[in-house]
Amino acid sequence: EADIxxxxxxxxxxxxxxxTLECSxxxxxxxxxxxxxxxxxxxxxxxxxxxxxSTEKGDLSSESTVSRIRTEHFPLTLESARPSHTSQYLxxxxxxxxxxxxxxxxxxxTRLTVT
Amino acid sequence: AQSVAQPEDQVNVAEGNPLTVKxxxxxxxxxxxxWYVQYPNRGLQFLLKYITGDNLVKGSYGFEAEFNKxxxxxxxxxxxxxVSDSALYFCAVRVNQAGTAxxxxxxxxxxxxx
Numbered sequence: 001e002a003d004i005x006x007x008x009x010x011x012x013x014x015x016x017x018x019x020t021l022e023c024s025x026x027x028x029x030x031x032x033x034x035x036x037x038x039x040x041x042x043x044x045x046x047x048x049x050x051x052x053x054s055t056e057k058g059d060l061s062s063e064s065t066v067s068r069i070r071t072e073h074f075p076l077t078l079e080s081a082r083p084s085h086t087s088q089y090l091x092x093x094x095x096x097x098x099x100x101x102x103x104x105x106x107x108x109x110t111r112l113t114v115t
Numbered sequence: 116a117q118s119v120a121q122p123e124d125q126v127n128v129a130e131g132n133p134l135t136v137k138x139x140x141x142x143x144x145x146x147x148x149x150w151y152v153q154y155p156n157r158g159l160q161f162l163l164k165y166i167t168g169d170n171l172v173k174g175s176y177g178f179e180a181e182f183n184k185x186x187x188x189x190x191x192x193x194x195x196x197x198v199s200d201s202a203l204y205f206c207a208v209r210v211n212q213a214g215t216a217x218x219x220x221x222x223x224x225x226x227x228x229x
Contacts, residue, residue, distance in 0.1 A: 006158075033216050035216075035219075040203060040222065040224070041221060041222065042205070042219045042220060042221040042222055043159075043205070043217075043219040045216045045217075048216055058216065090158055090159065092159075103149060103161045103164055104161075104216075104217060105161070106151075106158035106159040106160070107158050108156075108157055108158045109156075109157070109158050111156075
């Protein structure tokens with residue numbers, strides 16, 4: 001079944017640790033996105049990609065980095081986690097060209113807590 | 116600057132009553148408008164979209180939304196609310212197909228009481 005997956009769903013980690021949040025989609029979408037969302041708040045775009053080897057920063061400044069080596073995989077990495085990184089991270093994807101269909105498909109999210 | 120506003124942090128309705136969740140936008144160019152719903156500890160689920168054509172669009176779970184260009188609004192509606200509709204609702208806009216991503220409103224919590 002075509003879907004978008006995020007792991008882990010929940011992560012509690014200490015300050016200074018390096019972490020990678022995984023996002024994979026089996027829908028064959030070219031575009032992928034990372035959003036940051038504080039509980040019950042709006043989403044802010046932090047990274048996006050139009051395809052393999054394409055990555056761009058979003059509207060919200062972030063200390064994280066991303067890579068896009070394979071179409072289906074778009075991991076997000078924090079080299080040194082800090083309490084200010086505590087948030088929910090949502091991954092999404094969409095086709096590059098879809099005619100009249102422009103919606104994005106979201107993964108379940110990773111809730112990160114940095115202690 | 117492009118923006119989306121959801122003026123109500125919370126909307127409370129009784130089950131069976133009609134509901135409206137408000138959204139206004141500010142963009143240059145033709146807007147592509149979306150509504151998403153988020154249940155606790157879940158990702159966002161697509162509800163409906165307006166791209167072009169009929170101003171009244173129908174979506175999932177009995178929801179519909181009305182695009183009003185003169186008022187720059189895209190309010191979400193449902194004729195008869197269910198308790199299971201209680202969730203966080205986001206309005207979003209994208210200016211054109213080549214745009215980077217969606218711009219989201221702050222979200223409105225819908226609470227439906229039995």
